[in-house]
Amino acid sequence: MTYRVGYAPGVYDLFHVGHVNLLRRAKSQCDHLVAGVVSDEMAIQAKGRAPVIPLTERLTIVRNIQCVDAAFVETVPDKLETWQQVRFDAIFKGDDWRGTSKGYKLERDFTTVGVDVIYFPYTVRTSSSLLRAALDELTNSA
Numbered sequence: 001m002t003y004r005v006g007y008a009p010g011v012y013d014l015f016h017v018g019h020v021n022l023l024r025r026a027k028s029q030c031d032h033l034v035a036g037v038v039s040d041e042m043a044i045q046a047k048g049r050a051p052v053i054p055l056t057e058r059l060t061i062v063r064n065i066q067c068v069d070a071a072f073v074e075t076v077p078d079k080l081e082t083w084q085q086v087r088f089d090a091i092f093k094g095d096d097w098r099g100t101s102k103g104y105k106l107e108r109d110f111t112t113v114g115v116d117v118i119y120f121p122y123t124v125r126t127s128s129s130l131l132r133a134a135l136d137e138l139t140n141s142a
Contacts (some may be wrong), residue, residue, distance in 0.1 A: 004029070005032045005034065005088045005090075006029055006030030006089065007035075007090070007091045008092040009035075009074055009079070011043045011047070011051055014053065015058070021120070021121075022120055023067050025120045026067075026120070029090060029118060030089070034068075034072050035062045035065070035070070035071045036086070037058050037062050037071055037074060038074045039073055039074060042074060046077070072086055080110075080112075083110070090115060092118050092119075095119040095120060
């Protein structure tokens with residue numbers, strides 16, 4: 001049996017059960033799980049806004065999740081560049097990426113280096129975006 005390293009990137013802002021589900025499922029598919037925690041700058045670039053929780057705190061949270069073996073700060077948008085640093089065998093994403101241009105690019109890129117792209121069910125009712133919107137609504141109505 002081959003030792004398998006998995007990589008689960010995410011912002012992990014406003015940590016919630018969807019994050020736990022993704023990380024648990026990812027760990028079940030590999031021997032060593034690395035969680036890629038997107039930097040504040042990368043989150044701004046990708047989502048157009050800064051995370052609510054600063055990077056150092058998000059790293060502390062993710063590093064203390066039992067199924068996570070290591071945490072890595074993701075500072076570049078190119079996942080192949082991240083792969084060159086981490087050297088994982090599988091990358092795990094929410095299935096909201098499946099069938100999208102981002103997902104197709106991820107699949108094409110990782111086929112070239114033999115990395116499996118594995119999608120897990122996205123937790124629709126609980127997401128950082130929904131939590132953030134609820135917080136914004138509470139703040140604006142106060």
